[in-house]
Amino acid sequence: MTNWKVILSIAKTHLLTKIKQTAIASLGVTFGIGSYITLVCFMTGLNAMLDNLILNQTPHIHIYNEIEPSEKQPISLYNNADKSFNVVHSIKPKISQKKIHNALPIIDYLEKNKDVRGALPQIKTQIFYIAGSIELGGNLTGINPVDEARLFNMEDYIVEGSAEALQNTDNSILLGIGIAKKMSLKVGDRVQVSPISGGIFPLKIVGFYQSGIADLDAIQSFTNIKTIQRILGKANNYITDINVKLHNIEQAIPLSKKIEQQFKLKAIDIKTANAQFETGTTIRNLITYAVSITLLIVAGFGIYNILNMLIYEKMNDIAILKATGFSGKDVQLIFMSQAMIIGFVGGVLGLLIGLGLANLISTIPFQTEALPTVETYPVNINPLFFIIGFSFAMLSTFLAGYLPSKKAKRIDPVRIIRGQ
Amino acid sequence: MRVVLEAKHINKYFKKPVLFHVLKDINFQVKKGEFASIMGKSGCGKSTLLYILSTMDTDYKGELLLNNQLVTNQNSNHLSYIRNKHIGFVFQFHYLLSEFSVLENVMLPAKKLAEKSHQEIEHDAIEKLKMLNIAHLAKKRASRVSGGEKQRIAIARALINNPSIIMGDEPTGNLDSHNAENVFNIFKKLSDEQGLSLLIVTHDKDFANKTDRIIQMADGKIIT
Ligand SMILES: Nc1ncnc2c1ncn2[C@@H]1O[C@H](COP(=O)(O)OP(=O)(O)OP(=O)(O)O)[C@@H](O)[C@H]1O
């Protein structure tokens, strides 16, 4: 039978009469939790931004026709050579087309799958950009601009012009910003492109593309599918790539395997394509938690110290309480609740300060060439961090309070009374 | 008369710094309403005995009975309960919680016992303070009253749960003769009017002579 009312009122009196120590101990927790919240919101915000930089524009499954040597060479079909050792010199890939056979039915089929948010056709080709006497090699990709904007945030990377303009203007091009700089072109100018198969086509610049990855921006441009089919002199079922976006990214691996089997095409899932990004994220998270835990441990030692001191000062009180009928457990609870009150007050204050700082950071301007859409530092204010931070504050103060309160529980009142 | 406190063959040894037989076969009883005092030379073991009788010290041989119930070898939680409900202890030095008010100090053991409502406890506490002529101090901080006042506050606290017995270790040792007389009168009144049992260690011959019975100790033994 524990009488919480008395225990809490004694704890409260102790804390209030030693308000300075109480404040210092609470501020230790506040500092630890506040920096944890600030750090973790900022770090995960940065992580998300860096991930989005790549992942948003990357399809969950990328389907294309890989040109590679056949796995089964004709000799292995020949039964008589079964038991002999075959050596085939200089294997070459089979002559085949880059185009995906039956691309349009495949797209229709994928769109019907309930896991798929959208499947978009693309035509990729190498071209030369020609302006006056300059010739630059590069890639031109034919897309459905409005659909790309909807599924792959294409608009985020268009710094001038729009996806609609590209969709609606015949013979238009969305030029990579690096190319535009090199050739000093502006929106409304014309740039001539020449496919490898020959011919020169003038295209009107309707906008600039900036992915944030300089190497890509120096070669990559976009046009709509019809235009590129015309440039290449191909029929309107000529499609080289299909990009699939799913509702749930976790489905990428199984679905890509299925597609490979079903259509005899290459299907690369996003996880395989971007494995290194997950590693980076994990390591940044690790650093965040290591720093925060260090701060909380320091705060915990502060509480431990102050509680130890408090118990030393309160020896007489402890002896009186025990002599008048408070049990060792009551005394322990008195000091434990002091620790928990310090943890609670300090923790809540830390959460508020962390929230304030995170919001402050999110208003600081952050402009960089590499990230055209980012204007201020990114922060990720996730309620989960606040739950973790608060639990950590309570846990660390519990541990810091436990040993000193255990000591208070064991104090022998007779020794204190004799000592007077 | 009913026996409130009984000690049977109590022996105690201090093992450090050397083995020392401090209490040797202590046997005695305190009856209901009896006002007994313990006297003896300094170092003969009076305080040591009192700590055992008050259940704070459990490291002894022999048996201790309170209201005819065995106290020896009870668990520490139960001993705390016994101290809370049945025993009032008054120390030589005024042991009060200095950060609490006088009233809160007196109320604390009753709040722990939690048998009465807050209002009843407060009412009782003020009654006890009135009885000891210190009701006007109720709201003062315990650290801001005089020594004699503190002693009376400690007595009020010892009385708050209407215990079976009050034990005191030289409760008048620090008081002038006037205040010592005052405390004696309070004890006498409690014993006569309310049938309270008292067991008081004292060096004050006059004080002891006015009590119902003197228990003389020498060298760890009771001689009368
Ligand atoms: N913790 C201890 N360890 C060893 N010996 C102790 C301890 N406490 C007390 N003693 C010894 O036990 C003996 C009895 O001590 P106690 O305090 O009971 O005496 P007392 O009769 O109350 O004396 P006084 O009248 O001076 O208060 C003394 O000789 C003292 O030195």
Ligand SMILES: [Mg+2]
């Ligand atoms: Mg003594």
